[in-house]
Amino acid sequence: MDAVDLFRKLGAGAKFDFKRFGKDAGRFKVTTVWLFFCICFSYIYLIPVYCYIDAENKTDGGEEEELENRGIQWLSSQDKKAKGPKTKAKDQLSLKxxxxxHSEKVNQIRHSNRINVHGTDIPDPLSTFEELQKEYGLDPRIIQNIKAAGFQTPTPIQMQAIPLMMHRREILACAPTGSGKTMAFCLPLLAHLRQPFNKGFRALIVAPTRELASQTHREMLKLSEGVGFRVHMINKGVDAVKKYGPKSAKKFDILVTTPNRLIYLLNQDPPALDLSSVEWLVVDESDKLFEDGKTGFRDQLATIFLACSSPKIRRAFFSATFTTEVEKWCKLNLDSLVCVNIGPRNSAAETVEQELLFVGAENGKLLAMRDLIKKGFMPPVLVFVQSIERARELFHELVYEGINVDVIHADRTQQQRDNVVSSFRSGKIWVLICTALMARGIDFKGVNLVVNYDFPTSAVEYIHRIGRTGRAGHKGKAITFFTEADKPLLRSIATVIRQAGCPVPDYMIGFKKIKSKVKRQLEKKPPRRSTIRTMPRFLIKKKPGKRKR
DNA sequence: AAAAAAC
Known part of the structure; x- marks a missing residue:
């Protein structure tokens, strides 16, 4: 069984703990294995119960010495002073x-920030960034950088995920789009590494697109400014071979990258990258990187997991959306996993005003789009379509409208992609037509409107797309075009919209639920749509698709 | 369907 096979099996939710049971386990018969799985599963489902009982015992048990020895910050400095010299009985009473x-206060903080957390021995949430310096020895310069970037207090995901990671806990974290996940994993990495150390990479962040990796890289640089950490991103595979290979000076700390470039380096002979000193692996957009199938990311992620061979390795999974598959895998394979959820799972950001717009048939979309432009709009605007070809087509339709429009997708050169992103950031482009490339994680400041020109292929895709607006507490708007062909998925997306508090006609919710098998098929094969065209054909630049499929 | 590597 090779490495990738093993991971596939793990991905399917089956795990056999060879480490714990030794090689004899391999000789077990199928039935025994089944029995083992059953025990495993029942154990996992009982964890919350144990947890609850455990917590009860702790609050009532009066084992204060043990608690203090374990370094749990039960008392604020004032409380400690207030303790004073008293008789032992009174002391115990007041301590209790x-x-x-304290636990009432912590529960109240979690409740009011909609922090749901599952697992054992969970550290208290953070309420100010200054605590990071006091409790975890974070460089004060980094606190300064946080404040300079305009962040005053931690967001809910930061409040709980940071202390967890500081206690070296492996976590699966889900928090809405634009709620500060990036900083939630960047800060613990910086605090945990303490100071630059010439040993090779000690932290690795993986993201599904180059644009997201480069954004995270920039964020990391900004946060660590003046502290001297060496944060790297793999730009070109060939250059990186020399840079990080066995003959390099090994002066780096943190690596941010997309999976396939990393694998290219690992596959060089000899390997051009050594991940054996990595102590933290962060998987951003984890559900995306867990995508299975021939063209999915999962096999790549598997290779990376196995290359991070340090026994000290800790892993953290972040995303705005949640799949049970990722959860199952994490529960089975990570060490005493803690799950952190902010608000209800798989929900859209409540700061986005969402609207569904019936446009009749396919040709109605272009009319609706032109209408939208004519009526006036507030740039910047993002327009999502379902394929590269349609992105090109729509671009050629809108380029003559007298607005600054551009297009981005994976078939453009890296140079073009970088230019488009920076022009859109600086406001030179008003309307950006894009594929799923832009759907996840990208943080454009002040996108006012997201238009779903083509209906998203799933509710998850919808949540990520519209999450490009309404970020960091700002207001945003999303308009989703739909036609008769989009009816199968209308119900699930209408449900997401209603859950976020936006009005949706009742009849849509009343549609029959489609089978999950059909749903999956729709994700892989979205409805065929007729060409976007009113311009004469010869005006459209043809670009033969050389993409390998 | 899209995304992710390079020579």
């Missing part, structure tokens, strides 16, 4: 009361 008050 303080602990009770």
């Amino acid at each position: 009361r303080l602990k009770q008050l």
